[in-house]
Amino acid sequence: MSPRVKEILSWYGSDNPGTLANLARLLNHGKLSGTGRLVILPVDQGFEHGPARSFAVNPPAYDPHYHFQLAIDAGCNAYAAPLGFIEAAAREFAGEIPLILKINNHDVLLDEKDPLPALTSGVEDALRLGCAAIGFTIYPGSAHRVGMYEQLRQAAELAKRNGLAVVVWSYPRGSSLSKEGETAVDVCGYAAQIAAQLGAHVIKVKLPSAHLEQEAARKVYQKEKVPIATLAERVRHIVQCAFNGRRILIFSGGAAEADEKVFDEVKAIRAGGGFGSIIGRNSFQRKREQALEFLGKIIAIYGQS
């Protein structure tokens, strides 16, 4: 166990040894093992956006086995997916990579300003499928957020009792927020705080812009001169919002973008003290060899000591 992993585990003093062991599994798998950094492959876009929008560009990705192999071969720390994708390959790849079962999901077949995801699997499924953690998305700002928080609370309590880790995707959305506001630095920091207060072990947020959404927050940022000019500064601020760095905070890779832009973002995350990235579409929406190369470069950036 590396000193850095020991240090990270020390932040979770309220968890039982089972949960600590699973957090250690996430931190000690793949090419970033022991560094305290994580690169996770998430594949829930089939449910969230539809299969053709997700996989038509790289048809082997329709196959659930593809992603397990990609995550393993790329040296990711973990693979995260909904129930069906996990069930379809968990036996074949048992023990080869830590799994995060994404227990709620949302589709886009209905227009709605305030998203409401469905609980699509649970802690019992995660246990029987050999997962290290459950994953859960909350949409702070949605009119339905109270139901989400309460579902998360129940699942998290059960997960912790059974020695699993809890990974929370915290994505602000809803009728009171502007589109720009969903990634505003104040809103992003608020989303990280909410996930942390709800008891998440690992928190995933979007990369924050310099926009300030809420009037009451803007005044404080300006009065206190919170440094948010560069992406690295904003990452540092979000890390601060997640218990001053005492919670593992990772960032989503977003939609497919120019590679160099992604690498710059990863460098900013690293510079700002972020713990890693969760890279979905940017990896599985390119050919396997290119994806391996792309993920390899990202991992190499994080792996620089």
Add this chain to the structure above:
Amino acid sequence: MSPRVKEILSWYGSDNPGTLANLARLLNHGKLSGTGRLVILPVDQGFEHGPARSFAVNPPAYDPHYHFQLAIDAGCNAYAAPLGFIEAAAREFAGEIPLILKINNHDVLLDEKDPLPALTSGVEDALRLGCAAIGFTIYPGSAHRVGMYEQLRQAAELAKRNGLAVVVWSYPRGSSLSKEGETAVDVCGYAAQIAAQLGAHVIKVKLPSAHLEQEAARKVYQKEKVPIATLAERVRHIVQCAFNGRRILIFSGGAAEADEKVFDEVKAIRAGGGFGSIIGRNSFQRKREQALEFLGKIIAIYGQS
């Protein structure tokens, strides 16, 4: 156990031997036994459309015994129906044909843009009645879909723990979808994906048209030149959307149509790699002898090696 059935069972590595045995029962019953193809007789129209609309054209079909006998004599793989129809004949036909208990249902005595079915029976009923599987309808696109997904999740978890298989009817409908969109190929593929991600063992969708409903999806289909011109191509695409063929995917026969049209559709399903058909109204809404002949021809098409 035929090699093809063994192969199909191998896709369900996360299920217990009880569920595998019930999947094997579905695959190894009737004239298509061992081929990996299925023709299932479903009779829930009495609840879904009303009894006269369903059975007046062939009055013996008012009798629940009629359908058990029809499914057996036609050599179907299984018979699917709601609680009442199963209860009314399960003892008389015990062990003669695999049963799928349709545990939710919807009637048309209320106009509603966003359908909301009711849970009308459950896993306990399926077990006491000797069923091989539960059946559940979801309406992706309905404003009530979250409740359906969560009901399915609970029933599916219980079913799997008790060694039953889970068959999901995935029928997109709701206020955000056009009538044409309900069978659009993008929407149909999305519906298959959702059912698969929710943990279905067998998925039933409608035959897809070449229409593309969602703007964001249309762009991808066109850019990636996804082949959807012929029905066989569209079937192949939907199979792909159901975990690249790793889930049993069957198609509904729809309303009564000209026989040749149905046979052409079945040939397209077969050509496209679909696993079979679920034929309700087209079979029980004709005289028994004609139904047997009609189902016999469909089964013969699927049975061609």
Add this chain to the structure above:
Amino acid sequence: MSPRVKEILSWYGSDNPGTLANLARLLNHGKLSGTGRLVILPVDQGFEHGPARSFAVNPPAYDPHYHFQLAIDAGCNAYAAPLGFIEAAAREFAGEIPLILKINNHDVLLDEKDPLPALTSGVEDALRLGCAAIGFTIYPGSAHRVGMYEQLRQAAELAKRNGLAVVVWSYPRGSSLSKEGETAVDVCGYAAQIAAQLGAHVIKVKLPSAHLEQEAARKVYQKEKVPIATLAERVRHIVQCAFNGRRILIFSGGAAEADEKVFDEVKAIRAGGGFGSIIGRNSFQRKREQALEFLGKIIAIYGQS
């Protein structure tokens, strides 16, 4: 056990001996014992319409003991009432007549187009009070019907597990139905089918008129020339809709009417193959001696071999 009762019991092959014994109790009590016909006294109007509207015309009927005695003395098969009325006399009349505990109820102190009844007692109450069956009202067509069906499902499952019978009042009502449509023959048949599919052992519907409410149904009735001209024909059709006669189907007596009209209706029910009547207001809203005479005549009609 008469051959006819044996035949009727044979239709319930999925039920346990406890439930069969209670169905037999209903069929083997009173003057119609063994005939396979039933006349049941239901008294829930105190809750459904209010006490004065129900009992002022015959004040002894305010007393819960009155109805037990009336049902016993008239030779009815069973007595059905809500919790309070049953509790108030169950010890005094224990074992004297089969009881049906009406476990949901609806009052008229609130105007509502889509009725929503309340669960007012349960299977545990039925067991402790020595009842043979639970009774449950559904309102197909109500916007709240899904909740009702799901409450019925839960109660019916528990009742069957505990050896009770399940009697369902199926009364179409709601914002999508016209007043005339509530007793339309297509709607009535649909209501009988829904109750049967939900697992009812005994189904109670209103007497159908020749009106056809739903456009899609009307076409079928006309095309298939379903005979619905006379009341006896319509009764026969509703019996058909209840699993072709494999479920006990009885008809409500409705509001107070001229006696001869009621007797004619009873003859039509008998001619059409209906299993009996449930006569509330028409019996307890007249003096006891007249009620006994009136019920006696109805029972005599049903008792003709």
Add this chain to the structure above:
Amino acid sequence: MSPRVKEILSWYGSDNPGTLANLARLLNHGKLSGTGRLVILPVDQGFEHGPARSFAVNPPAYDPHYHFQLAIDAGCNAYAAPLGFIEAAAREFAGEIPLILKINNHDVLLDEKDPLPALTSGVEDALRLGCAAIGFTIYPGSAHRVGMYEQLRQAAELAKRNGLAVVVWSYPRGSSLSKEGETAVDVCGYAAQIAAQLGAHVIKVKLPSAHLEQEAARKVYQKEKVPIATLAERVRHIVQCAFNGRRILIFSGGAAEADEKVFDEVKAIRAGGGFGSIIGRNSFQRKREQALEFLGKIIAIYGQS
């Protein structure tokens, strides 16, 4: 045990000895012990109207001990209050007076046409606090009444299983009722019937006016010439509506009024066969000595043989 109390207990033949013992406790405590009459002190106005509106006129009444002592010293049959008031003195006064735990409550900090009370305590609390009964308010006529009835059903079932008595406050209110209609004699009788059918042992209603609210009821009252001209007649009618006198029916004292008016009302209740009064504001909103004198006079009226 007096013959009258024995007679009253005989009406509750479906209850277990535990519940009978608690009903006997209510009937055999205080100055009216053994008479079959009850005067109960209820103090929930602190929650229902606010503390200052309830107690400022007599500040010692802010203290929860005050009411226990008042009820004991006045010779009431029982004391009824919400959780907090009971918890705050139950140990000090254990065994000194039968307690009724009011398990739901409603405040007036929100304007609403259709009141919705909250479940604020439960049967478990009543048991641990040594109460003889639970108290529950329903608002027949409220759009939320179904939820109330179902909460009552659950609490009443549990209470009866655990040997407690059930006291129901039945107060018609809601958007379909006029203000005058809330105490109309037809509505009041309906409210008593609903409480009785829901399984209440003791029912509390407001004193009925001669107003008739519901058109369908008015016709019956007029046609059948139901005597409702005097208050005693109306009381007699409401007693009739509560199972013809087979349920303990008491009346609320209402807001503070001239003493003579209250005494006249009590005489009418007595003359009409009512079982007693529940007197809150009229007693604790005057000085203790005056309250004792006032309650003494009421009890004396009821105590006349």
Add this chain to the structure above:
Amino acid sequence: MSPRVKEILSWYGSDNPGTLANLARLLNHGKLSGTGRLVILPVDQGFEHGPARSFAVNPPAYDPHYHFQLAIDAGCNAYAAPLGFIEAAAREFAGEIPLILKINNHDVLLDEKDPLPALTSGVEDALRLGCAAIGFTIYPGSAHRVGMYEQLRQAAELAKRNGLAVVVWSYPRGSSLSKEGETAVDVCGYAAQIAAQLGAHVIKVKLPSAHLEQEAARKVYQKEKVPIATLAERVRHIVQCAFNGRRILIFSGGAAEADEKVFDEVKAIRAGGGFGSIIGRNSFQRKREQALEFLGKIIAIYGQS
């Protein structure tokens, strides 16, 4: 055990020794130990207002360890926070200060007139984390208050059964109240009463203004000449509203204000018989040394004998 603490504990005669021991822990910790006064440090603003608005002014406060240490060093009676903040330091500070787990929370990412908090943790969490009490916020006046009261009831029952104390924040808000009305003395007293009736051991309200919000209450205050001119008088009135002083009632410090104003308020609380203060933003939103000095002064005022 000081005589004053013994006296306070004597008010909770319905609680088990476990709960009394935890109340004693709250009363016997810190500089005010044994005095019967409390100063509590609450830090839930990270969730309620967002992290930057809460902590940017004093960045060490982003760290969950900071607040434990501050509460300990200042000599507070207890520290209250949501799940995440408690989990992040409970092991490190185990046994050093009584903890109150704030089990529901509300964020401001959605505009809403009627606030609806989410249950974010529970009694099981409080027990595993070694807390002395749960904390719960209710918003009397909110259209969602019934759900809150029922969640509180369930949590409080479980907490009391397991020997925990229950602290209720009672903050009137909602569409029927004016902004000024939220701290009106009548509304404030009502809020204290509701919390007390719901079974709270410790009640926290805002400092009341002399405004009277509800018309029906205003009449009583004026008629009865309830003294509410000075803050001390108003505090005394609120104490009266909380069972005449038989419940521990503390006041919130509100937003950052001039120190002398706060000290004057504390003196008024003390003069009016209030039990203490819960001081959040006014303490952690200044530098640590200043916060210690500030809290020291407040504690000193309360500590004067």
